[in-house]
Amino acid sequence: MVGDTVIDLFNKEFVYTVGIIVNDKVVCIEDTVDSISWGGSINTAARYFKPSCKNFEGKNDFSPGKVCVLHSLVDGEREVFRGFVIGRGKKSAGHTITYSAYDCRWYLTRSKHDKIYRNMTATEIIIDICKSYGIPYNENEMVDTSVRLSSIHIINKTLWDTVLMALTETTKQSGIKYATKVKNGKLILVEKKTQIKKIVIEQGVNLIESTFEDSMESMYTQVYVTGKDKNGKAISTVAVNEEAQASYGVMQEYISQSEECTTAELNAIAAQKLKELSVLKQSGSIVAVGLDDIETGDAVYVIDEETGLVGGFYVESDDHKVGGGHHTATLKLSWTDEVASLEYEPPKDTK
Secondary structure, eight states, rough: OHHHHHHHHHOOOOEEEEEEEEETEEEEOOGGGEEEEEEEESSSSOOOOEEEEESSSTTOOTTTTTTEEEOOTSSSSSSEEEEEEEEEEEETTTTTEEEEEEEEEGGGSSOOEEEEEEEEEEEHHHHHHHHHHHOOOEEEEEEOOEEEEEEEEEEEHHHHHHHHHHHHHHHHHHHHOEEEEETTTEEEEEEEOOOSOOOEBBTTTEEEEEEEEHHHHOSSSSSEEEHHHHOEEEEEEEOOOOHHHHHHOOEEEEOOOOOOOOHHHHHHHHHHHHHHSSEEEEEEEEEOOTTTTTTTOEEEEETTTTTTEEEEEEEEEEEEEEEEEEEEEEEESSSSOOOOOOOOOOOOOOO
């Protein structure tokens, strides 16, 4: 049951300004905006923004390529989004026009290249990409990843793939996670640190609804790994989670290693895979009131006794919607603090 406090907050009028930059001047269009939505996900490069507005005599008709900005006037003026209009859609019924905009990381997904990066840090690789392809960035807010990567050979990969591979290889060596963000329309690189202040989302206060699921459908309680040593002799090992088997039964995953390896390496592979696979798959999501400063990667503290979602979580994706004085944020939750990553595999043919 939604409490009175939630209803009061839900009906609160939130104030935003929406603008399109034309000839270096911001054309404000919020007076004709019916609704706006924005958000992002750990699995997508760029955050999106979609304003829908009345199209009276073409006054709000802007072609793709223009820069679009969104500011929140809640607790002072703050830029929520700045990016490029990628597309527009018009409807004669209702005389509406809806824009789709993405931040500058969208362009990282739109170009592929071939290049070898030698003895460079991930920071240097990202800056080189930005300079080469005209991606706006703020060099003063590009954290130094320090680790020099001996060689990354890129063949027919997107710029975004290159960024992720460089950061993933860096994390392997340093243990430090990094994430890209866009601030005032420019790409920045930050170290993923523990968020000290968590936003609290609580039943009867600012939580509208929540869902929680757990399942053993994708679980395995033991892992059998086979391979061959340097002499071509077949070797194998089995890793078992006895505690999980006592609760959920015996379920075995089979893994075959194509490359030669030692028994110790095989045991390590089996142990790591068992650690990943011998847990229940959990998923959770919430719909909250307002909170326009929450985005993917942030930490939140949820209190909902009914579904059992109680504790600290990380936002895996966020979708905000504002319309008719209502602002809701739908958040997909994760139990672990993840960042976008992509494994680097050296090309087999490097001629």
